[in-house]
Amino acid sequence: MKDKQLSVSAIKAGTVIDHIPASVLFNVVSILKLDKLDTMITIGNSLGSDKLGKKGIIKLSKVFFADNEINKIALVAPCAKLNIIREYEVVEKKVVEIPDEIIGIVKCVNPKCITNNEEVTTKFEVVSKTEIKLKCHYCEKITNQNNIEII
Amino acid sequence: MKNKHLVSITDFSKEEYLRILELAAEFEKNPRQDILKGYVISTLFFEPSTRTRLSFETAINGLGGRVIGFSDSGATSASKGETLHDTIKMVSNYADLIVMRHPLEGSAKLASEVSSVPIVNAGDGANQHPTQTLLDMYSILKTQGTLENLKIFMVGDLKYGRTVHSLLQAMSKFNTTFYFISPDELKMPDTYKLYLDQLGLKYHEGKNLTEFLTEADIIYMTRVQQERFTDPIEYERVKNAYILRRSMLEGCKKDMKVLHPLPRVNEIHTDVDDSPHAYYFQQARNGVYARMGILSSILGVK
Numbered sequence: 519m520k521d522k523q524l525s526v527s528a529i530k531a532g533t534v535i536d537h538i539p540a541s542v543l544f545n546v547v548s549i550l551k552l553d554k555l556d557t558m559i560t561i562g563n564s565l566g567s568d569k570l571g572k573k574g575i576i577k578l579s580k581v582f583f584a585d586n587e588i589n590k591i592a593l594v595a596p597c598a599k600l601n602i603i604r605e606y607e608v609v610e611k612k613v614v615e616i617p618d619e620i621i622g623i624v625k626c627v628n629p630k631c632i633t634n635n636e637e638v639t640t641k642f643e644v645v646s647k648t649e650i651k652l653k654c655h656y657c658e659k660i661t662n663q664n665n666i667e668i669i
Numbered sequence: 670m671k672n673k674h675l676v677s678i679t680d681f682s683k684e685e686y687l688r689i690l691e692l693a694a695e696f697e698k699n700p701r702q703d704i705l706k707g708y709v710i711s712t713l714f715f716e717p718s719t720r721t722r723l724s725f726e727t728a729i730n731g732l733g734g735r736v737i738g739f740s741d742s743g744a745t746s747a748s749k750g751e752t753l754h755d756t757i758k759m760v761s762n763y764a765d766l767i768v769m770r771h772p773l774e775g776s777a778k779l780a781s782e783v784s785s786v787p788i789v790n791a792g793d794g795a796n797q798h799p800t801q802t803l804l805d806m807y808s809i810l811k812t813q814g815t816l817e818n819l820k821i822f823m824v825g826d827l828k829y830g831r832t833v834h835s836l837l838q839a840m841s842k843f844n845t846t847f848y849f850i851s852p853d854e855l856k857m858p859d860t861y862k863l864y865l866d867q868l869g870l871k872y873h874e875g876k877n878l879t880e881f882l883t884e885a886d887i888i889y890m891t892r893v894q895q896e897r898f899t900d901p902i903e904y905e906r907v908k909n910a911y912i913l914r915r916s917m918l919e920g921c922k923k924d925m926k927v928l929h930p931l932p933r934v935n936e937i938h939t940d941v942d943d944s945p946h947a948y949y950f951q952q953a954r955n956g957v958y959a960r961m962g963i964l965s966s967i968l969g970v971k
Contacts, residue, residue, distance in 0.1 A: 630794050632775040636752050656775025657796055658677070660860070 529560075532579040534601040535591070542594040543574035545668045549590050549623050550583075557581055585615075590623055592616040593650065593666060616647045624652060625667040631657040640669070671969035674781040674788045678799040678835045683842045685966075686806060692962035692971055693807045693955070700958065704970045705734030711764035712738035713756070714791070715747060715771040720931065720953065721791050721800070725768050728960040737764060754783050761785045766968060787967045795831055801930055802835040804959035805889070808952045809840075812926045813886055816840070820884050822848040825891035825911050825936060827857040832930045833891060837861055847872040848881060852907040854898055878911055883920045888913065888946075890929045892936050915940040928952050 538546055543563050546552075552559055558579040563572075582602065591598055592614040602610040620642045626633050633640045633656055642652035642661065650663040670685055681689075696702075710729050714722050722740055729736050739745050747756060753776055760767055761784040769780060770791040777790035777797070792798045810816050821840060823833045827849055837847065837857075847865065849857045849872060856874065865872050873881070882888070893911050898904035912935060913927065926948035929937055933949065941947050965971040 628774060630772070630774050632753065632773045632779050635773055636754065636779075638754075638775075638779055654775065656778045657773075657794070659774070659796075 528606055529558075529577050529579045529603055530606055531604050532557075532577065532581050533583060533588075534578075534603060535576040535588075536573070536599045536601065537597050538574040538576065538591075538595045540572040540574050543576075545594045546574075546576065546591045546598075548668055549594070550587070552576070552578070555581065586617060588612075589614050589617045590620065593620065593624065594668065616644055616650065618644050620644065620652060623668060624661065625669050626654045626657060626659065627661040627665040627667075628654065628657050628659040631659065633657075670966040672787055673967060674777075674790075675799050675963060675967065676777045676781050676788060676790045676793075677797045678802045678838050680799070686803065686839060686842075689803055689959065689962040689966055690807050690810055692966060693803075693958040694811075695971075696961040696965075697955075697958045700731055700961070703733035704965060705729060705732035705968070708734040708765045708968060709763065710734050710736055710964065711760050711767045712736055712740075712791075713760060713767060713769040713771075714738070714740045715742040715753075715769070715776075717741055718770050718792065721770065721956075724953070724956040725791065725800075725960050725964075727957050728964060731957070732961055732965065734964075738768075753779060757783045757788075766964065789963060789967065792831075795829060797835060798831050799835060800956070800960055800963060801832050802839050803963060804952065804956040805832070805836050805928060805930070806839055807955045807959045807962075808926070808928060808948060809887055811955070812924060812948060816843040818844050818846075819886040820846045820848065822850060822882070822885045822888045823857070823891070824850045824878060824888060824913070825893050826855045826897060827851045827891070828855040829894075829897055830891045833857075833889065834861060836889065837865075841865060841868055841870060845870065848885070849874045850876065850878055850880075850911070852876065852893065852903070852910070854900070854903060854907075855893065876910075878913070879917050882917060883922070885925050886922060888925065888927045890927060890933075890936050890949075892934050912936055912938055913941060914938045915944055918944060918946050921946065 540563055560577040563574040598614045600612040601608045622639045626640055631654060632638055641655035645651045645653045652661045712722055712725055726736050757780045766787045768789045768791050772794055774794035774796040777788055777793040781788040790797055790799055813819060827833055890913055895904050925946055927946050929949040931953055
């Protein structure tokens with residue numbers, strides 16, 4: 519079995535986000551605004567397969583996330599795993615959890631919602647986590663898992 | 670309730686509803702008082718609505734207040750592309766309270782976040798119309814003597830009808846038993862039925878208008894619209910099955926009332942109009958008193 523370390527090099531300190539389904543990798547980049555970050559980022563996609571099918575991985579050097587920051591990715595990658603690295607060692611492993619509120623990341627599914635017609639930051643209450651259901655703070659309609667569109 | 674916004678029917682508690690209904694009854698006895706003298710209230714109707722707007726304007730004028738506003742955004746700078754955000758910010762400099770109706774859902778919520786004065790939602794797209802619900806509740810209370818333990822029949826378009834959804838949310842606080850009568854295409858959505866399940870409230874669902882009708886304390890009629898049907902043949906098949914006729918009301922409880930948010934098209938046959946059960950026109954008049962109650966409690970004058 520190939521060690522994934524052969525495909526992507528190790529980092530000294532930072533965060534590794536693993537088990538990202540390949541299809542949502544760039545959504546994760548969007549959600550975390552990684553394109554705006556200055557530090558060293560390695561993004562690997564369609565790396566080998568495991569139970570999830572093709573997966574992606576993001577390694578961020580010298581970047582550590584607060585829980586409420588990283589939990590946003592649970593919307594698209596609920597099984598993502600985090601490895602916190604210090605001195606080349608994994609010092610902590612975490613899983614992501616869907617937060618209770620989502621601000622500014624998801625588009626409301628209702629075309630007649632004010633957020634789709636004027637400059638308004640979207641805001642949702644997560645009313646179901648097992649099968650993701652987001653209730654729009656403005657129009658009160660539910661955006662389902664399969665309708666989630668990352669802004 | 671002073672300075673609170675009324676955007677959604679869920680914004681107010683059961684006690685707050687009851688307080689507004691108490692005030693509505695006082696205003697019905699005494700509909701000309703000067704308690705809003707000196708107040709300037711804005712009615713911003715971004716889409717037309719003669720009945721609701723006139724009802725609010727009557728409520729305001731009847732209590733000595735003055736109205737500024739518009740009844741059609743075509744004549745305003747909204748047609749130049751001014752955002753709702755900017756319009757509300759501007760008008761909250763002029764008026765003590767804003768009543769608004771807008772075609773987009775969530776518009777009233779946004780307004781409440783931007784405005785420095787209270788917002789009363791007079792209808793945001795297909796979402797909420799809380800003042801209609803309050804006048805419906807006032808009508809129910811007046812005719813039944815209580816809001817508790819009633820059997821309320823909701824008929825017609827239960828899928829898209831904002832008035833029935835809102836009435837359900839409000840009346841669910843009073844141990845109501847609901848009866849949902851609609852074509853299959855327009856059934857009450859699951860979210861509302863689950864909500865009732867969580868509260869332990871019983872409800873019945875059926876397609877047949879005449880079944881169980883003698884049990885009703887209130888029959889709330891709504892229109893079945895052709896546009897809502899994906900299959901036009903299905904519409905043709907059911908369109909006449911939800912028309913209430915006088916003959917169907919035989920054997921109904923003496924105080925049972927038929928309500929309708931209006932405008933009525935053909936879903937209540939005109940032969941019902943002079944039956945003692947018909948209440949839909951008085952219901953519209955109750956709108957003035959309910960709105961007087963809402964405005965005076967939000968402005969803190971009562």
